[in-house]
Amino acid sequence: MASKEDLYQQFVEKAQLVSAKVSSIANEDDALEYVINLCGEKEACQLLASGCEADLSDKAEALCDAKQKKVIAAPGLKADLYKKLSAQAKKAGFDCIESGMRDHLAGIDIGFTFAEYGIADTGTLMLDCPGEELRLATMVSEFHVCVLPKSKIKANSYAVEKMMLTRMKKTPDYLAFITGASRTADIERVLALGVHGPLELHILILED
Amino acid sequence: MQKAHNLKEYREELRETLDNDFLRTTLDNFAIAYRAGRANAFKDMDVRGLIKEIADSKDAAAQDAEALYQEFKKNAEAAGIHVHFAKDGDEANRIITKIAKDADCKKIVKSKSMTAEETLLNHDLEDAGLEVTETDLGEWIIQMRHEGPSHMVMPAIHLSRYQVGDLFSEVTGTKQDTDIDKLVKVARRELRQKYVEADMGITGANFAVAETGGIGLVTNEGNARLVSTLPRVHVALMGIDKLLPTLHDALRIIKVLPRNATGQQITSYVTWITGANECLAAEDGKKEIHYVVLDNGRSELIKDPLFSQVNRCVRCGACANVCPVYRLVGGHKMGHIYIGAIGLILTYFFHGKDKAKNLVQNCINCEACKDVCAGGIDLPRLIKEIHARIQDEDGHPLPSMLLGKVLKNRKLFHTLLRTAKWGQKPVAEKDGFIRHLPMIFSKEHSFRALPTIAETPFRDWWQKNRPVVENPKYRVALFSGCVQDFVYPEQMKAAVDVFAANDVAMEFPEQQSCCGLPVQMMGETKASRDVAAQNLRAFEPEAYDYIITLCASCAAHLKHNYPKLVMDKPSLKLRADAFAAKVIDYSSFVNDVLKVKAEGFTKSGEKATYHAPCHLCRGLDVHEAPRELIEKSGMEYVECAEEEVCCGFGGTFSMKFPELSAELLKKKLDNVESTGAGVLLTDCPGCIMQLRGGLKNRGSKVKVKHIAEAMASNRK
Numbered sequence: 001m002a003s004k005e006d007l008y009q010q011f012v013e014k015a016q017l018v019s020a021k022v023s024s025i026a027n028e029d030d031a032l033e034y035v036i037n038l039c040g041e042k043e044a045c046q047l048l049a050s051g052c053e054a055d056l057s058d059k060a061e062a063l064c065d066a067k068q069k070k071v072i073a074a075p076g077l078k079a080d081l082y083k084k085l086s087a088q089a090k091k092a093g094f095d096c097i098e099s100g101m102r103d104h105l106a107g108i109d110i111g112f113t114f115a116e117y118g119i120a121d122t123g124t125l126m127l128d129c130p131g132e133e134l135r136l137a138t139m140v141s142e143f144h145v146c147v148l149p150k151s152k153i154k155a156n157s158y159a160v161e162k163m164m165l166t167r168m169k170k171t172p173d174y175l176a177f178i179t180g181a182s183r184t185a186d187i188e189r190v191l192a193l194g195v196h197g198p199l200e201l202h203i204l205i206l207e208d
Numbered sequence: 209m210q211k212a213h214n215l216k217e218y219r220e221e222l223r224e225t226l227d228n229d230f231l232r233t234t235l236d237n238f239a240i241a242y243r244a245g246r247a248n249a250f251k252d253m254d255v256r257g258l259i260k261e262i263a264d265s266k267d268a269a270a271q272d273a274e275a276l277y278q279e280f281k282k283n284a285e286a287a288g289i290h291v292h293f294a295k296d297g298d299e300a301n302r303i304i305t306k307i308a309k310d311a312d313c314k315k316i317v318k319s320k321s322m323t324a325e326e327t328l329l330n331h332d333l334e335d336a337g338l339e340v341t342e343t344d345l346g347e348w349i350i351q352m353r354h355e356g357p358s359h360m361v362m363p364a365i366h367l368s369r370y371q372v373g374d375l376f377s378e379v380t381g382t383k384q385d386t387d388i389d390k391l392v393k394v395a396r397r398e399l400r401q402k403y404v405e406a407d408m409g410i411t412g413a414n415f416a417v418a419e420t421g422g423i424g425l426v427t428n429e430g431n432a433r434l435v436s437t438l439p440r441v442h443v444a445l446m447g448i449d450k451l452l453p454t455l456h457d458a459l460r461i462i463k464v465l466p467r468n469a470t471g472q473q474i475t476s477y478v479t480w481i482t483g484a485n486e487c488l489a490a491e492d493g494k495k496e497i498h499y500v501v502l503d504n505g506r507s508e509l510i511k512d513p514l515f516s517q518v519n520r521c522v523r524c525g526a527c528a529n530v531c532p533v534y535r536l537v538g539g540h541k542m543g544h545i546y547i548g549a550i551g552l553i554l555t556y557f558f559h560g561k562d563k564a565k566n567l568v569q570n571c572i573n574c575e576a577c578k579d580v581c582a583g584g585i586d587l588p589r590l591i592k593e594i595h596a597r598i599q600d601e602d603g604h605p606l607p608s609m610l611l612g613k614v615l616k617n618r619k620l621f622h623t624l625l626r627t628a629k630w631g632q633k634p635v636a637e638k639d640g641f642i643r644h645l646p647m648i649f650s651k652e653h654s655f656r657a658l659p660t661i662a663e664t665p666f667r668d669w670w671q672k673n674r675p676v677v678e679n680p681k682y683r684v685a686l687f688s689g690c691v692q693d694f695v696y697p698e699q700m701k702a703a704v705d706v707f708a709a710n711d712v713a714m715e716f717p718e719q720q721s722c723c724g725l726p727v728q729m730m731g732e733t734k735a736s737r738d739v740a741a742q743n744l745r746a747f748e749p750e751a752y753d754y755i756i757t758l759c760a761s762c763a764a765h766l767k768h769n770y771p772k773l774v775m776d777k778p779s780l781k782l783r784a785d786a787f788a789a790k791v792i793d794y795s796s797f798v799n800d801v802l803k804v805k806a807e808g809f810t811k812s813g814e815k816a817t818y819h820a821p822c823h824l825c826r827g828l829d830v831h832e833a834p835r836e837l838i839e840k841s842g843m844e845y846v847e848c849a850e851e852e853v854c855c856g857f858g859g860t861f862s863m864k865f866p867e868l869s870a871e872l873l874k875k876k877l878d879n880v881e882s883t884g885a886g887v888l889l890t891d892c893p894g895c896i897m898q899l900r901g902g903l904k905n906r907g908s909k910v911k912v913k914h915i916a917e918a919m920a921s922n923r924k
């Protein structure tokens with residue numbers, strides 16, 4: 001059997017292959033700091049770089065205009081952690097939300113989540129998101145930042161099969177494998193990230 | 209979509225696409241990049257084993273489809289999902305339209321679903337006054353262009369960024385850039401508001417898992433997650449072929465599907481939906497979910513002993529990715545709605561004979577699709593079988609019927625060949641080529657010179673010159689095939705020379721005839737059976753250690769098809785099995801059985817490159833032996849680009865589609881010439897005919913030889 005360290009190495013290598021940005025963190029506070037910094041550094045609306053100056057149809061423009069402030073969404077976070085994040089976000093001048101994602105469909109800056117498991121052989125995150133808020137946070141965010149406890153990295157999808165089945169049988173359920181950012185190669189087979197979902201996926205591996 | 213009424217119209221359509229430089233370049237680049245990407249994605253994996261497991265599990269699922277459906281339905285319903293069964297496409301569309309009406313939906317967002325393409329769902333929904341938006345980028349593009357997909361995984365692969373830029377300018381009412389990244393962002397933002405407005409989302413399903421009553425969706429863009437999350441109603445349309453007993457079966461397919469489709473280890477998203485999950489846009493906070501399970505001929509198909517394997521298809525599109533014909537003409541011409549090799553088959557079953565009858569003839573039988581298929585489906589065989597079925601229903605065209613009749617009668621056939629030798633006299637050149645093409649060939653055939661019939665056929669030479677081998681190590685029978693017997697007997701003689709020198713005693717059974725592959729290719733199943741029986745009777749398999757043929761196509765046909773062809777005749781079947789077990793190709797015999805050594809040959813150091821015949825490298829899985837022999841026979845082997853890609857001969861294919869054959873040949877010869885080698889070696893007389901004729905036509909100095917000839921002439 002592969003050691004914990006081997007699995008971790010393999011996970012990092014595979015996730016980076018699909019352009020995920022992987023970092024190690026020592027504790028949950030590090031994760032909050034990472035999110036706040038990232039939100040501060042990123043352009044107000046990441047799409048600016050590659051789309052906002054381009055004119056859109058009126059309806060699409062209107063939706064974009066609905067967004068005024070940088071937003072971090074962290075639905076499903078543990079209460080104490082959310083409180084900390086929210087306070088830090090406020091200090092930095094960002095909105096922090098844990099619900100009401102449907103009011104932010106134009107996009108939010110950062111979706112902050114915790115993964116249930118990591119799958120080493122493909123660099124995949126397994127996220128169970130039966131709740132709509134969490135699901136949307138991972139989809140309409142421009143950057144998705146996800147914490148993965150190191151101990152939760154499993155060798156391959158067969159190794160998470162049992163866990164998946166347990167969840168699936170507690171219906172209703174909505175479970176996802178996420179590997180890298182949203183991507184397409186539909187125009188001339190040229191890879192472009194962020195077609196519908198996040199433009200970037202940041203994985204923070206938590207030593208535990 | 210396939211519109212041509214007859215082969216002539218179809219050929220005209222093909223000619224037009226051949227002129228589309230953008231398409232050709234894109235598909236060329238794709239074919240080459242794909243091969244490398246796939247190999248890399250499967251590195252260190254037991255691909256064959258995995259494909260076998262998938263085939264077995266899908267076969268079992270097909271046998272159990274009814275029970276699986278019941279279990280799936282029960283579990284899904286228990287979790288609050290509505291499950292519907294639709295016997296055909298119209299019924300599926302009616303059910304979905306009714307769901308939309310009942311739930312008072314107006315706007316629909318869709319995530320890519322081949323099944324919905326199959327039923328032409330959008331048309332019916334739009335006719336019912338619903339607004340439908342495809343959200344998969346490629347699908348959205350072709351939807352706005354009112355086209356069908358040209359690839360299963362990359363539906364808009366036929367379009368350039370400029371065409372997309374123009375289209376988006378139209379859609380947004382403002383001039384758009386042609387930078388792909390920007391175009392993608394425009395789509396992202398335009399489509400985002402479509403999700404917001406939609407009250408119904410439609411997806412397909414890659415898996416319908418009976419044990420959970422849930423579905424699995426595989427996407428890269430993530431649109432399936434939005435489509436199944438934002439609107440208050442979700443409909444998933446899936447064929448019964450998507451039913452699997454367990455989650456494990458699905459996880460196994462995921463190991464192969466993305467790797468085979470695009471060379472990715474896994475797609476960005478795999479989404480598992482079980483039960484009517486939370487939806488904050490719905491009054492009761494719960495999403496209304498419907499599964500529409502479609503039959504549309506599938507249950508008939510899985511009862512068919514031969515065609516049931518079609519159920520194994522996971523829609524990875526790989527069979528198109530490797531198809532040399534698809535690479536030339538693209539999906540709009542190599543399919544109707546489903547494209548590529550599987551498209552030719554599914555078109556017949558889902559869209560009817562008329563749509564399929566021209567398409568199925570456009571397969572060169574190179575077996576590249578079979579080799580790559582995630583479900584291990586014998587696609588070329590099924591394509592040929594459909595061709596035969598259509599001919600049985602519609603009547604057989606005169607040429608194929610005549611050929612069938614002639615081949616069934618060996619004496620007549622051989623007499624004709626001998627007579628042809630006299631007939632060709634006025635047009636025969638000394639160099640072994642025919643000067644002008646006979647009148648029966650049109651101008652399109654002039655891309656290669658054709659060989660003349662040999663002065664003395666091998667069988668006549670043999671009678672006078674058969675070598676006596678004292679103390680033989682092996683006893684073998686030679687199967688010459690018609691081309692080497694009557695056109696290139698020198699190849700057989702070269703083999704005889706090497707065999708005799710290595711203490712191999714040989715027989716040449718007189719009653720043997722053409723292997724029958726040409727008539728099989730033309731859909732003349734009956735004739736192909738008769739010819740097989742004739743050859744089986746001509747050989748006494750017990751009397752030899754091996755049955756050797758220097759023709760890769762004959763070898764593969766004798767080995768793999770004979771036992772199938774005589775399946776219904778028990779006594780002959782036994783003989784065919786024994787016969788097939790002893791069939792071996794020249795290179796494998798000389799390299800692996802005789803184990804000839806380099807010491808036996810003069811080292812000329814001459815540069816030689818190699819063309820791998822389809823039926824040798826894929827048909828018989830022989831790869832190393834010929835290359836090792838080139839080195840052993842004293843030459844320097846230089847690898848040629850795309851060595852295992854078809855040369856475009858395909859027997860009767862090159863007669864039916866000369867333009868396509870010419871293009872495939874051109875690519876092959878360009879690759880050959882750029883190796884700088886003076887000699888091109890191969891081990892199939894059909895390929896030799898094609899390659900030599902093409903090189904002669906372009907005035908090339910490269911000599912084409914059978915490996916046996918190179919070995920005989922360098923033998924010390």
Ligand code: SF4
Nearest residue numbers: 531571572574575577
């Ligand atoms: S056998 Fe070759 S030509 Fe025919 S469909 Fe398959 S890949 Fe295409």
Ligand code: SF4
Nearest residue numbers: 521522524525527581
């Ligand atoms: S037939 Fe095989 S290769 Fe073609 S799409 Fe289906 S599974 Fe893939």
